[in-house]
Each structure stands twice: as structure tokens, then as C-alpha cells.
């Protein structure tokens with residue numbers, strides 16, 4: 045097998061998977077993206093000239109449940125990876141689907157939250173809190189949506205029998221993305237919701 | 241950084257994953273608890289930052305396997321993360337300073 | 349034709365980058381000539397103030413994002429895989445995607461020149477006009493109601509995606525696709541600087557993405573990120589922009605530094621002096637480049653602490669830069685120098701970059717900067733570093749690698765004409781700007797009065813600009829002539845030390861018939877320590893698999909400008925179509941059989 049595949053996929057100079065490496069670089073890059081958003085949130089905190097203000101509107105019990113939900117989805121994700129790695133595609137499918145489902149639940153929660161805020165008079169146009177809050181959590185939500193789409197794709201591929209133990213790396217990379225999105229939420233939950 | 245052989249890292253078992261999840265849940269409960277218990281309010285911010293930092297680290301180390309994986313990945317993630325942290329502190333310093341000054345001027 | 353549209357070959361993509369970027373370079377150049385014609389005399393009336401604003405905005409934006417970055421990218425693509433002994437980049441289709449996104453983003457931005465009538469305005473009326481730095485809150489809908497700024501911000505968002513995708517691709521390529529024995533400390537300087545540049549890209553671009561996204565929400569959805577009345581501060585934009593903007597200037601200069609670090613040793617027939625130091629100072633520049641952004645904001649009044657800190661870091665960053673300069677000079681020192689055109693440009697780079705670096709240090713000090721900022725003095729600075737630096741460096745690369753890329757040598761006679769015309773032209777054009785600025789002429793203002801006493805200097809500068817144009821014309825003649833009359837290059841016309849010279853020019857699709865094994869930093873040279881390596885055989889001993897092309901990266905790329913058209917024209921269905929095209933492209937791409 046003297047073809048490029050051997051150079052690209054098998055004997056890489058660091059002995060590491062190229063896609064995984066690209067993904068870590070991507071996650072590094074995303075750190076800067078979310079930092080810019082979070083910094084802006086913090087800089088504009090308390091600078092709104094009209095209400096509603098965060099403490100009047102943020103629903104901690106509700107969001108705690110969402111947070112718990114996302115944490116559990118991360119657990120499902122690693123379980124999915126472990127299952128696929130040992131070739132147990134039956135559980136692999138179950139865990140993949142549960143991860144996506146919990147992701148959907150999180151998104152549903154976000155929809156409910158946003159709608160409620162709009163009813164209480166907080167929109168993107170209302171004040172700086174509205175701007176920074178919706179853009180920060182909305183960007184995170186967009187990342188979750190991409191993740192759900194991705195997970196469902198993998199799940200369908202698994203149902204079709206096209207995702208097998210041989211694709212464990214694909215699942216691992218999906219997991220990296222998913223956990224990163226979770227980690228970002230850990231920060232947002234603390235910085236936006238708990239430290240008011 | 242030269243030719244490493246295939247970097248065989250063992251992934252943690254489901255058991256480890258479950259235990260990490262348990263810790264994560266406990267930490268989250270603590271976070272919310274701290275938020276609601278008035279005695280903690282003077283130290284709310286540092287306590288919350290430590291707790292969420294711990295959660296962050298656990299997920300990255302165990303669920304994203306950074307603990308056992310190649311150092312190259314640690315660098316690709318850690319260097320930008322560090323940079324991001326420094327940038328955030330600098331921005332807060334620069335912009336909060338500017339905004340406070342303006343607020344004072346506006347009030348005066 | 350089809351094979352070019354679907355290509356995933358890094359060499360072809362490199363050529364596509366080159367020709368596209370060069371076309372944009374010519375457009376940006378024409379914009380500059382009109383600007384200079386307008387300023388040739390006091391009270392000029394060639395263009396109106398409104399047109400002038402669009403001209404300097406599009407000139408700066410085009411040169412930075414559509415000419416210099418992608419010209420560097422053309423060498424990343426063509427040369428980096430060859431220098432590390434790889435058959436392609438790590439993700440060939442992602443690479444094609446980067447190119448198509450760049451092309452479409454560039455066309456999107458430039459379409460703004462022509463499409464005025466679609467927005468009930470004249471042609472030449474809706475091009476971006478807020479400067480390449482687009483300062484808030486001038487860019488808010490309230491102050492810029494037309495679509496001008498929309499073109500700018502959407503265009504830049506598109507281009508950012510191209511750069512980010514290429515960034516991940518090249519980081520992985522350089523770290524993970526090196527030939528056996530090619531340790532990091534054996535990697536050629538150009539490839540090293542490419543690596544540092546890509547790290548800057550993937551960290552700096554997200555910041556401008558966020559800054560632009562805020563602007564997008566302000567302009568399209570009535571948010572208040574930069575609106576003073578809502579309690580916000582437009583200074584936030586300046587921070588986000590320059591947090592990106594300063595790393596960006598290193599994104600522009602580091603590749604040129606890398607080129608020069610490869611060209612000088614070849615034509616001095618001496619190894620690069622202090623290779624390790626050159627590499628580490630490049631890395632250090634990359635890091636320090638993150639800590640100086642507020643030197644663009646001294647006039648904001650950041651307060652004594654911030655001013656002092658950023659002044660100090662800015663002066664410090666000149667140190668690793670200076671170190672490199674000494675290393676280049678030491679490389680030439682005592683060398684067996686061949687005065688090729690490439691060497692002329694490389695040496696020109698050093699000289700001009702020193703001048704630009706010096707004026708940079710003069711505005712590292714806030715009190716002096718307050719006199720210089722927003723005057724033509726800064727314009728002089730940026731053109732000494734970007735024209736004298738980056739462009740000279742890129743031309744050194746073009747004369748050096750063109751034979752590798754096309755198999756034919758550019759004419760040295762025409763090359764020397766090109767060099768001297770450009771060298772004289774640029775100094776004539778940009779040196780007087782130091783005085784013009786210090787005498788008080790502000791930048792970005794469409795005319796000036798004779799009383800200011802800068803009329804003669806301005807005329808001189810305009811003459812210089814047209815000399816530069818002449819030199820570029822000579823270069824184009826040279827390119828065309830070379831197609832048919834250029835001398836055949838053979839594998840290695842220069843006696844280069846690095847791997848790209850060990851194979852045919854242009855290289856076969858698979859690059860290396862056998863992946864070389866590298867034993868030292870100068871594999872193709874004989875030194876006291878080692879003999880030159882044997883070049884790979886001309887015909888591969890075993891068949892080599894070459895991946896076929898793919899349509900899907902291009903399809904996915906088309907989704908982005910369609911998406912961008914949605915807010916521009918306030919049409920929801922375009923957003924849906926754009927998203928659908930993007931998704932379709934990605935899915936088809938992900939599931940098509942494609943073995944690299």
C-alpha cells in the first residue's frame with residue numbers, strides 16, 4: 045500500500061489522528077470566541093440603563109435543571125464512546141440517541157426560557173443585558189444545535205450499520221465537540237446565572 | 241517533538257465515567273446551594289469560580305481524555321485557553337476602567 | 349476545466365490562490381492610484397468625498413484580506429507540503445473549501461462597487477466606506493444607513509471562515525505530515541513561520557468574528573452593543589478589532605519573514621545564521637503580538653497604567669524583530685552571494701522593514717503617538733512594513749518559487765527592472781508621507797488645502813505610486829513572457845537546500861515518488877557534517893494513489909455568500925436556501941468516498 049493514505053492516515057509524524065488534532069485546534073480557537081462573548085457580557089454587566097435586570101428575570105431552578113441535563117448528556121456521550129470502542133453497537137446506538145435527546149431537551153429549555161424573557165419584556169433590543177445575554181447564550185445554543193444534528197447523523201449511520209467499531213474515532217471527535225459545548229455551559233451557568 | 245510511536249492511550253472505563261458524573265452532579269448541587277444559602281454570599285464569587293473551575297477541569301481531563309492523551313492536544317487547547325483568560329482579564333481591566341470613569345464623569 | 353473546479357491538489361489550489369489574490373491586488377492597486385491621483389494636488393476634485401471614503405476603505409480591506417493574506421496562502425499551499433515532504437495537506441477538501449470561500453467572499457465584497465442600482469443608489473455608491481478598521485459607532489445603522497457597511501461586515505465574516513479553515517488545516521499538516529526524520533527543528537524557516545501564522549489566525553479571527561457579529565446584531569436586529577445611549581461603549585469595538593488587528597499585522601508579515609529566511613541562505617550559499625534563534629523569535633513575536641493591541645488606541649485615553657504597559661510591550665516586541673534582522677544580515681555576511689532578483693527583493697525587504705519598524709517604535713510612545721496618530725505618518729509606517737516588508741518579501745518568494753510552480757524561470761533582466769522601479773517607486777511614494785504626516789495632514793481625508801504646505805510632497809508621492817504601478821506592469825509582462833519564453837527550470841535552478849528542490853518543476857501530482865527520509869536541516873546540501881541526500885527517483889517505484897477531486901467543498905462554500913445575501917436584502921428565504929446549500933455541501937462531502 046504505497047499510497048498517500050499510508051502517509052496521511054497511518055504514519056503521521058506525531059502518531060496522532062489528524063482529524064482529532066484539527067478538532068483540538070478548533071476547540072482552542074473556540075475558546076477565544078466564547079471568551080470574547082463572555083468578556084463582553086461581563087463588561088456590560090450592570091450597565092443597562094433600563095430593565096429588566098438579570099436578578100429580576102433569571103430563573104435559577106429552571107436553569108439548574110438544564111445544566112444537570114447537559115451534564116448527563118455528557119455522561120451519555122462518554123458511555124456511547126465506550127460502547128462503540130468495545131464494539132457494542134447496540135448500546136452505542138442507545139447512548140448516542142440519549143445524548144442527542146438530552147441535547148434536544150436542553151434546547152427546548154432554552155426556547156422556553158427565551159420565550160418567557162420576551163414575555164417579561166426582555167429582548168435583544170431592550171437593553172445591554174438583553175443584547176449580551178441573548179447573543180452569548182444564543183451562540184451556545186447554536187453550538188448545541190449543531191451538536192444535536194451531528195449526533196443524530198451518527199445515530200442514523202449506526203442504525204444503517206455504517207457506523208461501527210472502526211469509526212470509534214469519529215465518535216470520539218463528536219464527543220470532544222459535545223463536551224466542549226458542555227464545558228462552555230459550565231462557565232456560562234456560573235458567570236451569567238449564579239454570579240449576578 | 242519527534243517521532244512518537246503510536247500513542248496508545250487507554251480510555252477510562254465506564255466506571256470512571258460514572259464516578260466523574262457523580263462528582264459533577266455534586267459540584268452542581270453545591271453551586272446552586274451556595275447561591276441560595278446567605279452565609280456564603282460574602283464569598284460567593286470565589287467559591288463559585290472554584291467550583292465551576294473544578295467541573296471544567298473534570299470534564300476536560302476525563303471526558304475529553306486530556307489527562308491521558310497526547311501533550312500536543314493539551315497544548316492546542318491549553319495555549320489558546322490561557323491566552324483567552326489573559327485577554328479576558330485585560331479587557332475587564334481596560335473596559336471596566338473606562339466605563340467607570342465615564343459613569344463618574346456623567347454623574348458629576 | 350472540471351479538474352480545476354474540483355481540484356483538491358494543494359499545488360493547483362496554490363496557483364488558484366495566487367492568480368485570484370493577484371487579481372485582487374491589481375484591483376486594490378487601481379484604487380490606490382485613484383486615491384493618489386486625487387491627492388496629487390491640493391483641493392483635488394477627481395472624486396467626491398464619498399467616493400474617496402469608499403476607495404480608501406476598499407483599498408485597505410482588499411490589500412489586507414484579499415491580496416496579501418491569500419498571496420501568502422498561495423505559498424502555504426504550494427510550498428509547505430513540499431518542504432515537509434508530504435503528498436498533500438492534511439485535509440485536501442477543506443483546503444479547496446478555504447479557497448472557494450475566499451474567492452466568493454472577495455467577489456461579494458467587490459460586488460459592492462457595482463450593485464448600487466439594486467439598492468436604489470448609483471454605482472460606486474454602496475461600497476464599504478468606514479475604513480478597514482470600521483470604527484464603531486460610525487458603523488451603526490444610525491450613521492451609516494446604506495448597505496455599505498453591511499457588505500463590509502458580511503464579506504469579512506465570510507473571509508474569516510476561509511482563514512480559520514485553512515488555519516486548522518495547516519497546523520495539522522505541519523505538525524502531523526512531516527516526512528520521517530523531519531523533526532520540528534529541521535523544518536524550514538518558511539514552514540515554521542507558516543505554523544506560527546496559523547496559530548495567530550485561529551486565535552485572532554474568532555475575536556473579530558465576535559466583534560463583527562455584535563455589529564451585525566446592532567445593524568440588522570436593533571441591538572445596542574456599540575450604542576452609547578444604551579450605556580454601551582464604542583471603545584469595545586476598538587478593543588475587539590485591535591485584539592484581532594495587531595495579531596493580524598503579524599499574520600501579514602511572518603510569512604514574508606519566513607520567505608526571506610529561506611531565500612537568503614540559498615543565494616548566500618550559507619545556512620541561515622542562528623536558525624534556532626530565528627525560529628524562536630518568530631514564536632516569541634507570535635506570542636507578544638497578542639500583548640500590544642492597545643497601542644492603536646493611545647488617543648482614546650486609556651489612562652496612565654494602560655498607556656505605560658502597552659507602550660512597554662510595544663517597544664519590547666521590536667526586540668525579537670531586531671534579532672531576526674541581525675540574523676538575516678549575518679546570513680549574508682561573508683556569503684558567496686548571487687545577486688538574483690529574488691535576493692534583491694529579500695534584501696530590499698530587510699532595508700524597508702527596518703525603516704517601517706523604526707517608525708513603529710516611534711509611535712510606541714504615547715506622547716509622540718498623539719502627534720502622529722491619524723496622520724499620514726502612520727500611513728508611511730504601515731506602507732513601509734506592508735509594502736516594503738510583506739510585498740517585497742512575497743515578490744522574493746515569487747521569483748524564488750515561480751520556477752518550482754511553473755517549471756520556468758522568470759526573466760532576471762525584467763526582474764531587475766521590476767525590482768528597481770518598485771524600490772525607487774515605493775520610497776518616493778511612502779517616504780514623503782512621514783513629512784506630510786508630521787506637517788499635519790490627517791489620513792482618510794479626501795483633500796487638503798495648499799496652505800498646509802504639503803502639496804509638493806504629495807505630488808512626489810503620487811509620482812512614486814505610478815512608478816510602482818509601472819513596476820507591477822513590468823512584472824506582469826515578465827509573467828506572460830515566461831509562459832512561453834522562460835528558461836526551463838529543471839528540478840533545482842538555485843541549488844536550494846530544502847526538499848521542494850529535490851523533485852521536478854512543476855512537481856508531479858503525488859509530489860514525491862518516494863517519501864524522503866530527512867537526516868538534517870539542510871538535506872540537499874553538503875556540509876562539514878553530512879553529504880547531500882539522494883533525490884527521490886523521477887518515476888515512482890510503485891503506483892501512488894492520488895485522491896480524485898470533489899465538487900462538494902465548492903457547493904458548501906456557495907452556501908455562505910447566499911446566507912450573507914439574506915440580511916443584506918432582508919430576505920428570509922435566502923437564509924434558508926443558504927443554510928440548505930451549506931448543509932447539503934457538508935453532508936455530501938462527509939459521506940462521499942474520498943481516500944487521501
Ligand code: HEM
Pocket residue numbers: 481597598600601643644662663665666669704705706707708709711712717720721722726729730733734737738
Ligand atoms: C517594530 C515593530 C512595530 C511597531 C513597534 C509598531 C507600532 C505601531 C503602532 C504604535 C501603531 C499605531 C499608530 C497609530 O495609529 O497611531 C501602528 C500602526 C500600524 N502598524 Fe505597526 N508596528 C510595528 C510593526 C508593524 C508590522 C510588521 C506591520 C504589518 C506588517 C504593522 C502594521 C501596522 C498597521 C497596518 C498599522 C495601522 C493600523 C491603522 O490604524 O489602520 N506594524 N504600528
Ligand SMILES: [Cu+2]
Pocket residue numbers: 593594597640641643644
Ligand atoms: Cu499594532
